Amino acid sequence: MKIITSACLLGYACRYDQRSKPCEAVINLSKRDGIELIPICPEELGGLPTPREPSEISGGRVISQSGKDVTQQFEKGAEAALRIAKDHGCVYAVLKARSPSCSPCGVYDGSFSGKIVDGMGITARILKENGITVLSEEEI
Ligand code: SF4
Numbered sequence: 001m002k003i004i005t006s007a008c009l010l011g012y013a014c015r016y017d018q019r020s021k022p023c024e025a026v027i028n029l030s031k032r033d034g035i036e037l038i039p040i041c042p043e044e045l046g047g048l049p050t051p052r053e054p055s056e057i058s059g060g061r062v063i064s065q066s067g068k069d070v071t072q073q074f075e076k077g078a079e080a081a082l083r084i085a086k087d088h089g090c091v092y093a094v095l096k097a098r099s100p101s102c103s104p105c106g107v108y109d110g111s112f113s114g115k116i117v118d119g120m121g122i123t124a125r126i127l128k129e130n131g132i133t134v135l136s137e138e139e140i
Pocket of ligand 1: 006007008009014015016017040041042043044094096099102
C-alpha cells in the first residue's frame with residue numbers, strides 16, 4: 001500500500017522555517033512491511049521557496065504573514081500533490097496537523113496568534129474531495 005505523506009513528518013527540512021517535524025509514528029509506519037510512504041511538500045510543489053514566510057488561511061484565501069496572497073501557489077501545490085497521489089494509486093494520506101496546506105483537522109485562524117479553528121488545509125481538502133482518506137499524524 002502506498003500512502004501519500006507530508007515530507008516534514010519524515011524528517012525533510014521543508015517547513016517554512018527550513019526545519020522538519022519528524023514524527024515517530026509516521027517513521028515507524030514507513031518501516032512496516034507492505035507500506036510505502038510517498039513524501040510530498042505541497043508548498044514546495046507550488047513553487048514556494050524554503051525557507052519562506054509562514055502563511056495562514058483567512059476568508060478562504062491563504063495569506064502570508066506580511067500580507068501576500070499565496071493562494072495560487074497553495075492551490076498549484078495541492079493539484080500537484082493530487083496528481084502524485086493518483087499516479088501512485090494512494091487511497092490514504094497522512095498529513096501534518098494544523099498546516100494551511102496539509103492539515104486534515106483544524107488550521108490557524110489567519111491572525112498569526114496561534115488560535116486554531118475548524119477547517120482543513122488546501123491540499124488535505126482536495127485529496128479528500130477526490131476520495132482519499134486523509135489522516136493527521138496525531139490520528140494514525
Ligand atoms: Fe510539511 Fe505540508 Fe508544510 Fe510541506 S506544506 S512543510 S509537507 S506541513
